Amino acid sequence: MVNFQANYFEQIKTALPTYQNLAQSIAEVLSISINEAYKKIKGSSLLNINQIVKLSDHFGVPFLYKPEQLPTVTFDYLSVDQETPNMLLYLQDLLKNLKQIQSGTKKHITITTDDIPLFHFFKYPELTCFKLFFWSDSAMNSETKFDPSSFDEQIISLSKELNQIYLEIPCTEIWAKDTVHGTIEQIRYAFEAGYIDKGLAIQIIEQVRYCLTDMNMYAISSKKTIDPDHSFNWYNCDVLGSISYLVDHKGSMSCYNRFNTFNYLKTDDQSYCEQTKHWMQGLIKKSVSFSGQGEKHRNKFLYNSFAECDNLIREINIP
Structure with missing residues (x-):
């Protein structure tokens, strides 16, 4: 129980802003003395169920x-209703998570994706x-047509x-070879279906071109x-298997797995995160670097991506 309790207080500490004292916060929530709070944190005094x-x-x-014999992982699930999606709530939750990451002195995000990471769109x-x-x-x-002015x-x-905060967090992005293609096809579909003029x-x-120009810079x-x-750090890999975000923050890791387009599952299970980190490191070894001296491969990727954009513009302009 002591180890579980110590790990739990480490998770709470990670969730706290850097200026907030852990013992004082625990004492206030549990209505106990600072001295007793330190005992709880050190494990010399056990939490009861009501305190937990x-x-x-x-x-x-x-x-x-x-239980050690059960290889289970617990995920938090942010569900955005597909029927009546609340995008404001979705973005507010993203902002809360990103600010928490930004608050740490040591932080890093590693992304594997077959779609341009949404923070660049923003x-x-x-x-x-x-x-x-x-x-x-x-x-x-x-029959709803797309109208940007209708958005709050x-x-x-x-x-x-969100975009500004993401720019201030060190990160590594591993893109699939067709990462840009999905967005281009979405625009093509929306135009052909009459949702956009x-x-x-x-x-x-x-x-999209401006977004790619940013990436190049x-x-x-x-x-x-x-x-x-x-x-x-930007990489290109042909063998990606999922859209995952691995956050290294304040000495512990969290993993976000995207599904159903924009919903995601989050876990702080360190064994799972460690396996994900190992998998991502393996992908990097199989990848081509686009950063720094990777000019030749980066230019080829961007040339093909810009060509896709230009081809779609020509298609749209055909009478």
Whole structure:
């Protein structure tokens, strides 16, 4: 029990802002002395079930027990209703998680993906709104036309904030060879189905090009801003198997697995995260680097991606 309790307090500590004292926070939530709080943290005084419930509810950190003989992993699940998706709630949850990551002195995100990571889209309002619109089954299964002006201004504001915060977090991105293709096909489908008109379709394609130009700039300098701490490593791999985000934060790891387009499962199980990290490191060994000196391969990838954008613009412009 002591080891489980120590691990639990480590998880709570990770969830706290850096300026907040763990013992003082525990004492306030449990209505105990600072001295008793330290005993709880060190394991010399055990938590009771009521105290565990209070801590879990207050900090949003569940106390998890896993019998050693059972190879189980517990995931948190953010469900965005496919019928009536609340994109504002979705973005607010993303922002909460990203701010928590940003607050650590040591942090890093590793991504494997066959779609352009959504944080890059968020710099561009029309592209952001289009992706959110396309991901909404209810919109794409109705007669609703895409109208960027119908989106709440708070969505645009949150998106830009998410993009800015992501730029300040060191990361490694591993893209599949067809990572850009999916977005191009979504724009083609929406145009051919009548959800967007010619002018708007071309504007969104141009914003995809701007997004790729940003990627090129990050890769050339191996950082996303002028701050060298905001490092960026970009790889291309042909053998990706899933869209995963591995967060290394304050000495522990969390893993986010995307599914059903934009929903995701999150786990803080360190064994699972360690296996995911090992898998990602293996992918990097099989990958081609686009960062720094990887100019030849990066230029070829971008040339093909820009060509896809240009081909779609030509198709759209055909009378």
